[in-house]
Amino acid sequence: MALVDRVLLGPGPSNPYPEATAALGAPLLGHLDPVFLGVLDETCARLRTVWGTENARTLPLSGTGSIGMEAGFANFVRPGDVVVVAVNGLFGERMCDVAGRYGAEVVRVDHEWGQPVDVRRVVEAHPRPSIVAVVHAETSTGVRSDIAALAEAVHEDALVLADCVTSLAGIPVDVDGWGVDIAYSGTQKCLGVSPGLAPFTVSPKAWERRVERPPTWYLDLNLIGAYVDGGQGGRTYHHTAPVALIASLHAALGRILEEGLDAVHARHQAAGEHLQGGLQEMGLELFAAEGHRLPELTTVRVPDGVDSAKVRRVLLTEHNIEIGAGAGAYASSVWRIGLMGHNARIERADLVLATLARLIK
Ligand code: PLP
16 A cells, blocks of 8 residues: 655654655664764764753663653662652553553642643652652643743652653753753654654763663663763664664754754744634634643644544545544544644644634534
8 A cells, every 4th residue: 555645733743854754765874883873972962952951861762752751660660669640641641550560659640631730739749759750741632731840849859750752842841951850752743753763861860860670671771871872881782773763863853953942942832823823713612721732732622513533534535634633531522733843834734724624614
């Protein structure tokens, strides 16, 4: 079956930056080739800039965003550790599941979906947690939470773990400035690359407290680190790095930094506001709480009497536009529209607004 060219305006993947796509066609190199290792080093340096960190341990993990979540808990949770998880959507729920599998005593702080995380409730959930985990940009609801405020309020002994899968390179992220210890992202959203890598960063404080021999070989950061930064012993093989994807991420990051991180954030903000304003002008109701809406992922309630699945199907098959269904209990009552990375442009917003208007009138 032949692939088709779609406009990917769902919750991810998004259409990659052209530079990222072009890099996939570059000659393949061995994962220990010095030229490739130079590209890897530059990719890690570029990731540090985008994360806002000087963390030496900043690297792309092999696997999708969930691998970042898995590595975040596997390398820092010991059985019985208290992990407070702020849950305001599907990915906070997933954190509870993953942390529990590594033996954490999970203290779950539930919020109404569509609302941001309440810092006070999360801080008061436990006096001495080992880790406090939170999703920066909840893709299931389109809500942004205030990581800086949370990190400042948690006990200084706790590690702050932030899911930045849908935020990195879309809205400002400042790992060092905010005091985040462990953070991960995914390449298929605002970074504008195919799915398959999870940019990851660890503070020196968290590194000191890592599990020496985590119960996963593949995601053991000690072993992966020996390949990525080598140290004095030189680079050693751990697993075959996905070289083409790393080259693609390298190219997308180059594009992002050339445009300028502030300009990239402003482009996402302008496109998201344009879409959200347009949807409201059409008489539709936005789902995420006002003042906490993500520009890169908009959630909108399906109007009464409209068959949400049919609209998505017609958008896809007749207009080549993908948007997402709602998540969880909102599967048929909410649509999720992404304007991420290369798609964070006014003309993409206008395209989906005009097409949707025709389908629901
Ligand atoms: N966290 C958030 C906030 C996400 O949006 C996603 C994916 O949509 C994930 C984690 C999991 O990432 P992946 O599906 O790439 O494994």
